[in-house]
Amino acid sequence: GAGVSQSPRYKVAKRGQDVALRCDPISGHVSLFWYQQALGQGPEFLTYFQNEAQLDKSGLPSDRFFAERPEGSVSTLKIQRTQQEDSAVYLCASSPTSGSYNEQFFGPGTRLTVL
Amino acid sequence: SQKIEQNSEALNIQEGKTATLTCNYTNYSPAYLQWYRQDPGRGPVFLLLIRENEKEKRKERLKVTFDTTLKQSLFHITASQPADSATYLCALVEGDDKIIFGKGTRLHILP
Structure with missing residues (x-):
């Protein structure tokens, strides 16, 4: 079966541009997570959805970051007015149940480079 | 401050x-601890979960221990193979929705 997919796989943006990163979770998965992973670091939590409800957005680094999951399936992470420090791999993960204690299934990530 | 350190x-x-591989943490009280494997250019892949009331968990050649007194988890791969070479991430689950990852340890199995 299909796993978690993310698009685009690579994105180059000029500083100040807006970007949108898409995540297609495994069908039927209730929970969806976004993480930011800098080079040589572990993934850092950004935000969590249970179905269409965004239950935790405490990890979003600034108000330039916005995530949505309007129908409880596909999710989009939007970054406005990108800065160089936004360069990282953005990972999406889904899980069949609510909460994060169960196995999370990760996508391959989107590598964002801001010039 | 809160910290997760991988050896x-x-x-x-x-x-x-x-x-x-060692995972130490300070100023957390995790209910669960997970280990993931990550290969270059790929997302992490879940390996094992251990609960705070479990001392040890095994899966094939993998074994994880969890000592809440020492605030430490050990991850063992027995009979290691070159295909086991990857980065291994320790992750704490403290609340309902947040996983906190360590930086990872890059493991190289030499033939």
Whole structure:
């Protein structure tokens, strides 16, 4: 079966541009997570959805970051007015149940480079 | 402050030996601890979960221990193979929705 997919796989943006990163979770998965992973670091939590409800957005680094999951399936992470420090791999993960204690299934990530 | 430390950035182990990776944490009270494997250019892949009331968990050649007194988890790969070479991430689950990852340890199994 299909796993978690993310698009685009690579994105180059000029500083100040807006970007949108898409995540297609495994069908039927209730929970969806976004993480930011800098080079040589572990993934850092950004935000969590249970179905269409965004239950935790405490990890979003600034108000330039916005995530949505309007129908409880596909999710989009939007970054406005990108800065160089936004360069990282953005990972999406889904899980069949609510909460994060169960196995999370990760996508391959989107590598964002801001010039 | 809260911290998760994985023993070293890189670890070289001879093929066939047991690899042991360490995860220490401070100022957390995790209910669960997970271990993931990450290969270059890919997302992490879940390996094992251990609960705070479990001392040890095994899966094939993998073994995880969890000592809440020492605030430490050990991850063992027995009879290691070159295909086990990857970065291994320790992750704490403290609340309902947040996983906190360590930086990872790059493991190299030498043929």
